[in-house]
Amino acid sequence: MTEIIIKGLNETLIMVFASTIFAVILGFIPAILLTITASDGLKPNKMIYSILDFIVNTLRSFPFLILMVVIMPLTKILVGKTMGTPAAIVPLTxxxxxxxxxxxxxxxxxxxxxxxxxxxxxxASNTQIIFKVMLKEAIPSIMSGITLTIISIVGYSAMAGNLGGGGLGDVAIRYGYQRFETTTMIVTCIILIIVVQALQVLGNYFYKKLSK
Structure with a gap:
């Protein structure tokens, strides 16, 4: 059981950090465009802002388990399967x-x-203002937000276990719940709490460093 839990922890960490990296890459460009095209932005554009705002809000409104099911065809195209840790990274991202x-x-x-x-x-040009002024000033807040994102992904990764995503969520469901092994359920929950606490402490540390 120790080996199973360690394997689940490794899968959880892979899912969390891989999806965080991809999510930051994918989320960064829309964030810049939303900032620029807002009514008080550098280049206001109501149409572009409204379209991006609608897309972002729509994706945020999907419950994660439903999202996993809905995008299974896309997951199949990208990773060749709909089960396992690599497949779970797609909906998490x-x-x-x-x-x-x-x-x-x-x-x-x-x-x-x-x-x-x-x-x-x-x-300064708009590009210089965005990348050399605004981003530089906003880095501490962005770091704090990314910490919250990582913690949210930890929770999503646990839910991914319901659909064969692997990780500690899968261990808790298959061994703790379905086999009535209460000890396993408790251990996986404690590990997840420790992971979240460690991530929050690390995030707070970098926030303070960057704020200076």
């Missing part, structure tokens, strides 16, 4: 990317307008 977009957008829009106006006064 799609579920987390809109959250990342909102986190980054919120962090960027919280940047002091005075700093942006000062950059404009010095002749």
């Amino acid at each position: 799609i579920a987390a990317a809109p959250f990342v977009s909102r986190v980054v957008e919120s962090a960027l829009r919280e940047v002091d307008k005075g700093v942006i106006e000062a950059a404009k006064a010095f002749g």
Whole structure:
């Protein structure tokens, strides 16, 4: 059972960190576009903002288990199967990317307008303002948001076990619940709590470092 739990923990960590990386990559571009095209952005564009806003909100509104089922054909195309840890990374990424977009957008829009106006006064281009001013100022908030994203993905990864996604969620369901092994259920829950606490502590550490 120890080997099974360790294997489940490894699968959970792979799912969480792989999907976080992909979600940050996919969520970053929409976040920049949302920030730029907002009514108070550098280049307001109501149509583009409304379309992106609708897409992000729609993806965020899907319950994760339903999302896993809905995108199974896409998962099959991308990884060649719909079961297992690699397959679970696809819905985890799609579920987390809109959250990342909102986190980054919120962090960027919280940047002091005075700093942006000062950059404009010095002749900075929009690209320079975004990447050298806004992102630099928003990094601590973005780090804090990504920490919350990772913790949410840990919860999603546990749910992925219901559909054969592997990880600690799968161990808890198959061994703890279906075989009535209460000890296994308790151990997996404790491990998940420890993982979440460790991630939060690590996130807080980097937030304080980046804030300085």
